[in-house]
Each structure stands twice: as structure tokens, then as C-alpha cells.
Amino acid sequence: MEGYGHASKKGFWTAQEDKVLSDYVKKHGTGKWNRIPKVTGLKRSGKSCRLRWMNYLSPKVKRGDFSEEEVDLVIRLHNLLGNRWSLIAGRIPGRTDNQVKNFWNTHLSKKLGIKKKKKSKVSISPESLPIVEPTGTGQYSIGEGEKLAHKTESLSTGDLTDFASIMHEGIMSDDFESAFSFANSSVFDLCTPYFTDQECFFGLSFN
DNA sequence: AAGCTTTGCAACCGCGGGTCC
């Protein structure tokens, strides 16, 4: 199944094509991407139109290098969510999933020495929805005292608080189910911890 | 200066899931 119409042109977009697409979206809004080639005569698939708008033409898209804060956020979120680029991008204003993915693949995975790995689903029983609380001693508690992660010497209390905040937000947000899958299993194996020269990233593991 | 290699990123592809009829 491929959907999105029968237009055939591929490759880089021209300024003229960008203008046609932008004008259409300004007039009709997003959605119904398949109608764009029919209405405008653009020789592009609806899918290609959507991608071009979402990743480049939309005024919400921020261009340019990632700031230190954004880099930090990408690293933290990737460690929590894995290759869920859309989820990660959704938490970084102005950045698209494609930008985050490219940035990770070309910069961070190299910098952090991370090899590509297949995505793994997270399983957690609905009854054991964790509530993450920094204990102040470098450990978090989840539900009935299950150990979540340890602190290393290089991490500050602020790091721990951030971590707890991100975890809590992800767990409690509406997109939690898309980030994590629920099953009858009680195994929760989100991330394998790993270390870089400067930082330590947490892993979660409780059975 | 020329040719080759590497890098960065825009765009494409295949697939799964949701909605509508």
C-alpha cells in the first residue's frame, strides 16, 4: 500500500514548488495531502508534500544548529524512549522528527560511540504504573520500592530531578501508550545504561 | 588543481494503524 496519489517527480524541491505548496497550505490548511497534486497540479505525491511541509516549509520548523540545551534533551530523551523520533521531537519545540533523527545519526551516535540497534518495545503491567520520585540519596523509587536507577558520582541532584521530571512527564502524558507498550508482563526494561566521558545515562530495569 | 573520500541532511520507501464507506 502506498497511498498519496500518483504524482511522480522525485528529488529536491524547487522554490516554485515550495511556493505552490505553501500557498495551498495557507489557503486550505494541512491534511488531505493527496488532494494537493490534483488541486495544484504539483507533480509530487501527497506524501512528499506532507514531508516537505512538515520538515521544511512549516513556520514552526526551527532551522540551524541544535543548541546545547536541545542536544542535552535529545540525549536524555533518546535514552528514555529509544528511536522514537517523533516523540523526542515533540518535546523539542521547533524540531522535527527528521531533524532529530538526522542529528542523532550523524552527530550524537558518533560522539557517544553508540552503534545502531533494533528498537525494543517496553512492557509494563498497567497495575504497576510507576511514580518516579527522587529520594535525595541518588536512587529513585517506583511503586513498591523497586529500584529504578542509581546515581553516579558525576551526576548532580539537578540531573536526578530532571530525570525524574522527564520520566514522570512521559509516564503521565497522553502519549505514554505510544511510547511504551502495556502487556501482562511485569518486565520493565527501558534502556540499557551507558556512559560517556562526561555523563552517565540511566537505565531502568526491574522485574 | 584534480580526484577521491567523507559528511550532513533532504527526501524516499515500506509499513502499520486509523478512519470512512
Added chain:
DNA sequence: TGGACCCGCGGTTGCAAAGCT
């Protein structure tokens, strides 16, 4: 209920630019 259509995601590819010899 099932097929067609639509949307969005993650992985991959291809090409221009930059770097290197």
C-alpha cells in the same frame, strides 16, 4: 466486515558540499 484511502513513523538512500591527499 473488509477494502480503500489517509496519515505518520522509522529506516534508508542519494546527492551536494566539505575535507583530504
